[in-house]
Amino acid sequence: MQSSTKRRSPLRRALEAAAAPCWQRRPAIEFPAPRLPRRATEDSMLTQPATRILLATLLLALVLPAGTRADEPNPQVKVTTNLGEFVIEVRQDRAPLSAANFLRYAREGFYSGTLIHRVVANFVIQGGGHDATTYALKTPHENVANESGDGLQNKRGTVGLARGEAPHSGNAQFYVNLVDNPDLDPVPTRWGYAVFGRILQGMDVLERIGEVATGSFGPFKADAPLKPIVIEKMEILAPGATAAAPLVTPVTPPRQDTILSPK
Numbered sequence: 001m002q003s004s005t006k007r008r009s010p011l012r013r014a015l016e017a018a019a020a021p022c023w024q025r026r027p028a029i030e031f032p033a034p035r036l037p038r039r040a041t042e043d044s045m046l047t048q049p050a051t052r053i054l055l056a057t058l059l060l061a062l063v064l065p066a067g068t069r070a071d072e073p074n075p076q077v078k079v080t081t082n083l084g085e086f087v088i089e090v091r092q093d094r095a096p097l098s099a100a101n102f103l104r105y106a107r108e109g110f111y112s113g114t115l116i117h118r119v120v121a122n123f124v125i126q127g128g129g130h131d132a133t134t135y136a137l138k139t140p141h142e143n144v145a146n147e148s149g150d151g152l153q154n155k156r157g158t159v160g161l162a163r164g165e166a167p168h169s170g171n172a173q174f175y176v177n178l179v180d181n182p183d184l185d186p187v188p189t190r191w192g193y194a195v196f197g198r199i200l201q202g203m204d205v206l207e208r209i210g211e212v213a214t215g216s217f218g219p220f221k222a223d224a225p226l227k228p229i230v231i232e233k234m235e236i237l238a239p240g241a242t243a244a245a246p247l248v249t250p251v252t253p254p255r256q257d258t259i260l261s262p263k
Helices: 010-019 038-045 049-063 096-108 203-209
Strands: 076-081 084-090 118-120 124-127 158-161 174-177 195-201 214-217 220-225 230-237
Touching: 076 096, 084 096, 084 203, 096 158, 096 195, 096 230, 195 203
Parallel strands: none
Antiparallel strands: 076 084, 076 230, 084 195, 118 124, 118 220, 124 174, 158 174, 158 195, 214 220
């Protein structure tokens, strides 16, 4: 018994399909929509403004101490040395990682009994890493990510995180700029040195330290004070405890041969 519907040959079906209107035709193969690799999708999320803001907020929440708000006044640290005292405003509002790192060492008493082991006139003083008795390098915590792009410049009276040649090698040691040092700021082709504080009081003490006699001393081959300068202690003060003193830029005295003799 034959079916009432005649079977069409493959050739006839192909001819009928070719003669059908274009909107009735169906492609022989349907390709799925292209999909980005998972890694590319994740990276693209980082370019969204909302995601960047969320990540920055989470980072600050992890870095700032408990009970601290980003809009609170910055903490201050009084540094007592055998040549005098100075006060640092710690800029946790601009350099949260470096600020939290410095405050951690200060709270732990790490800096007590360490040396200011490097003094370069008209440049910087550096310390906070070597034991004042043995001159040995103390064991620091983990390194800190470089925050030299925080917008704070290496101006006279600012405090920064010392590091080696590797950009993210800073940990405990810090430096104070005795003059403006723009060469320490970042440029598009290289990392800079991260500033995380400024001197509020005692710049005159630092100026005196910057004038001490230096040379080879103990394990230090150069630029070491010939009479040890010791950080005796650091104290974290209440925010706003010390008012900022104006940083008066010293006037370089004229050369002797330019001074007119009285007539």
